[in-house]
Amino acid sequence: MAKLVINEEKTKGTIAPEIYGHFSEHLGRCIYEGMYVGEHSDIPNVNGMRTDVVEALKEIKIPVLRWPGGCFADEYHWKDGIGPKETRKKMINTHWGGVVEDNSFGTHEYFELCRQLGCKTYVNGNLGSGTVREMSEWAEYMTFNGVSPMADLRKANGHEEPWTVDYFGVGNENWGCGGNMRPSYYADEYRRYQTYVRNYDPKKPIQKICCGANVDDYAWTRGVLETAFDHTPPEFHGFMDGLSLHYYVHPEGWEIKGSATEFDEEVWYKTLKKALYMDTLIERHGNIMDEFDPEKKIAMIVDEWGCWFTVEPGTNPGFLYQQNTMRDALVAGITLNIFNKHCDRVKMANLAQIVNVLQSVILTEGASMVKTPTYHVFHMYRDHQGAELLESTLTGVGETGTGEWQVPEVTESVSRDADGVITVTLNNLSVSDKKDIDICFAAGEGERSVREASILTGEMKQHNTFAEPDCVTERAFEGYRVSGDKVCVTLPPCSVVRLRIEQ
Numbered sequence: 001m002a003k004l005v006i007n008e009e010k011t012k013g014t015i016a017p018e019i020y021g022h023f024s025e026h027l028g029r030c031i032y033e034g035m036y037v038g039e040h041s042d043i044p045n046v047n048g049m050r051t052d053v054v055e056a057l058k059e060i061k062i063p064v065l066r067w068p069g070g071c072f073a074d075e076y077h078w079k080d081g082i083g084p085k086e087t088r089k090k091m092i093n094t095h096w097g098g099v100v101e102d103n104s105f106g107t108h109e110y111f112e113l114c115r116q117l118g119c120k121t122y123v124n125g126n127l128g129s130g131t132v133r134e135m136s137e138w139a140e141y142m143t144f145n146g147v148s149p150m151a152d153l154r155k156a157n158g159h160e161e162p163w164t165v166d167y168f169g170v171g172n173e174n175w176g177c178g179g180n181m182r183p184s185y186y187a188d189e190y191r192r193y194q195t196y197v198r199n200y201d202p203k204k205p206i207q208k209i210c211c212g213a214n215v216d217d218y219a220w221t222r223g224v225l226e227t228a229f230d231h232t233p234p235e236f237h238g239f240m241d242g243l244s245l246h247y248y249v250h251p252e253g254w255e256i257k258g259s260a261t262e263f264d265e266e267v268w269y270k271t272l273k274k275a276l277y278m279d280t281l282i283e284r285h286g287n288i289m290d291e292f293d294p295e296k297k298i299a300m301i302v303d304e305w306g307c308w309f310t311v312e313p314g315t316n317p318g319f320l321y322q323q324n325t326m327r328d329a330l331v332a333g334i335t336l337n338i339f340n341k342h343c344d345r346v347k348m349a350n351l352a353q354i355v356n357v358l359q360s361v362i363l364t365e366g367a368s369m370v371k372t373p374t375y376h377v378f379h380m381y382r383d384h385q386g387a388e389l390l391e392s393t394l395t396g397v398g399e400t401g402t403g404e405w406q407v408p409e410v411t412e413s414v415s416r417d418a419d420g421v422i423t424v425t426l427n428n429l430s431v432s433d434k435k436d437i438d439i440c441f442a443a444g445e446g447e448r449s450v451r452e453a454s455i456l457t458g459e460m461k462q463h464n465t466f467a468e469p470d471c472v473t474e475r476a477f478e479g480y481r482v483s484g485d486k487v488c489v490t491l492p493p494c495s496v497v498r499l500r501i502e503q
């Protein structure tokens, strides 16, 4: 019999709410149409932000939103996106789809969106093609509360008070689209640029994020840290609060990628196996970070992750629009369990991307909106945010899969919130077999009860469409039985299950 043993005596750190963060880029229909429709749209909106999307994102307790890119960030000149909309520059989004970018969504609109969402802010600066002065002035424009050219400009543009920038990315993918730099060159640039991202309000210091590696480029991690720490007196070590990591799951590799909705069992397991690789990446990059930062003061920030498939037939290849099935739900469930278990080092993660791009939680078409299977996983996992990770051990769980693509039958993570309620999230990775698991407590003793339980399940390719928006949705879960201090659960194949257990 498979068992999940939870040790309530062993807490392993706090799960940063920001692990459940999101990413929005000026790419395809993410910002424009997806979140921002403008004040004059027929689609219900508040100050241009879609009400349906804002409300849905509040339901999953969105903790933080990264903007404006991605690759777009290193081509973005923030002054193009302020002031009267009619005079803002129109230009071509050369990186994504060659469409007109009218800059109607800029700095003020981003902070308005985050205000409506009630989430933290993560602004990504332009190191690749922008100047030190430009980056410095953006920080001044956003956060300075005194008399200065940029603070005065912000006020002239209608915003008296400064905003709070919680996180600031000093470039994006500078090993690639952000300037094709070598690690030591980028790290020197990082040192210089971040110097001028001033902390104007010592009570709200900006957390500065350094560009980290792509996938398994361990040489980048080591090279950046070596240069960053070289000739750096200890009092300056706060100059790097986070180091990023990007990892996308492409079932058939970067060139081919593979369809979002048409796949067989072999590709199902291949995709999940690739999602599980996130654990190895965190472990190995984390080991290198430990050499430089044994106290784990620098956070690992996985600010781009998710499935990247071939675009939906008939859509602009530069828009990266893809459907989202039960397979995406399992990738999300597996990955979020991995992040929870690494909460000592991983302090933020941002799914790419929030609406209409890659592994989105929401798809829109005109005035219609669909919540994807991935959305429901984020909803089911929301109680992990800010909770204490508990030690949990699975026994009697084997592997499942086809050929070389073997994966564990089940993955899980367990946390306890401030009210003492325990959240258990379980994934059954098998497409065909159910799995019985007894959830036990190391301390034993005492009746347990299940306060809430829900499930997301379906056939592996099942997804939601505008015609059938609730084909895959979170439902009440009844496949459990409480027996004294044990909770006996039957996980249906291809499922994500959440239990909230109390004593």
Ligand code: AHR
Pocket: 025, 069, 070, 071, 072, 172, 173, 304, 352, 353, 358
């Ligand atoms: O999310 C799409 C793109 O993927 C981002 O712009 C870039 O940072 C990454 O390569």
